[in-house]
Amino acid sequence: MTDDPGTPKADTPKQSTPSEPGKGRTDSEGATPEAGAQQTSPSREDAVVSTPGVKAPDAGSQETVSSEVVSDDTVVDRAVGVRQGMFGVAGTGDVSGFGGLVAPVVFPGASQRPYGGWFDEAADALAEGLAAGGLDTAVSHVVVDRGEITFHVRREDLLAVARVLRDDEKLRFELLSSLSGVHYPADTGRELHVVLHLLSMSYNRRIRVEVTAPDSDPHVPSVVSLYPTADWQEREAWDMFGIIFDGHPALTRILMPDDWPGHPQRKDYPLGGIPVEYKGATTPPPDQRRSYN
Template identity: 70%
Template sequence: MSDQTPAPRDEAENLPAAPGTTPEPVQIGVRHGMFGAQDSGDTSGYDGLVSPILFPATAVRPYGRYFDEVADLLQEALDDRATPYTDAVERVVVDRDELTLFIRREHLLAVAQALRDEPALRFELCLGVSGVHYPHETGRELHAVYHLMSITHGHRRIRLEVTAPDDDPHIPSIVSVYPANDWHERETWDMFGIQFDGHPSLTRILMPDDWPGHPQRKDYPLGGIPVEYKGGTVPPPDQRRSYN
């Protein structure tokens, strides 16, 4: 059966945990408005919107699909390399039909090496790394997210997620394992300020070398450029008047 095809309903070992046994999402904060603008008026009409910021809870076995097999194989591979699985993998999340392994940053290289080299896993491709900034998640504000694919085993896909605090934004580079990640790590450093230790040349790739700050962080100042349309000028968002 293809990895992309759901298992028959009578194969209980391949089904996700039953409703009621899956933990509820974890609320880490509240979002006000639609676009996160706080230093100027929200003229979109959504300024009164209040919504919780939710993180998926830790998954409960069985995870479903091929996810249990990948977790078991990774545990065996790490144990063989003298890196205990419980030390390396902080938690497992299954959400929106994706498997995410939260990896402690000091074990990222060992996990990446095992996922690439173990014959039963063979995640040969890292499709890149992207950054996320969660200012309300104290001590874990910066996240680096890696998407891996195994061509050998039917295009299986998993995600790795690694966190770092704002005051110590260091995560090991995995360029030695996945060389093409060179440019993706540079972009994530440029936009979010994550320091990828061991990167061969961690320099800006999108912004000028002397650019101050990291533009995709949520605490970066809102900016813009004036837009002229048929004789009328629309100022940048942070210069528009507010509405009560």
């Protein structure tokens, strides 16, 4: 049987066997960039810990750590904080017994061309589509890490970028499979992140789009008009993180009661909890339990 020449074919990068750490890693879908692709190192934490500019803050402090670290493949990573303990909890809330653990929070830096495989083709098509609309600076940088590609986009240009990704014949990212929020309190000026995972069913490709907003102005354009699947996902991100999606048809809480104070998945949200009694024994809320440090 011959393929219909008018039907787009699945196009995934060639598989390769890693010959050295940090090269040719394969993601869960088998999309491995070709040899020579610039990727960040899997041993970032070691690189950051050994860097004089990054140190662990005193116990219980909220000190911001910001440093650029060059990993072993010359890609610049950015450390934005330090995580303490098993679950990142300081004080009496840490009941894990691992309060002495310290690890940096590191973002992979911008990757350099060639990205490898179809990543370059997609990046070129997106750049051409944005340039045609006068949005050459909409994408701030591109990160290829662990066999995945992420386009970091200015939040004011998110809708324009999403429209090109969806409608361009060379891209056809028709489905928004996931939209979620993340809170990085130490990432000054970019504390709130919104991450979109897009799927091209025509070409069997997946990409990630990421935008940021400061705590002081937590507004991001809604993409519901382009991707209806974002409706409840944006409501969840608002409910849990307090990210306001401008243009959403009904931005209301979806998990917590309407009068609930605050946004529970923010890292500055108090642990709190409800005492639990079971067979005569009482378990106090997390923030009232003893510390094993």
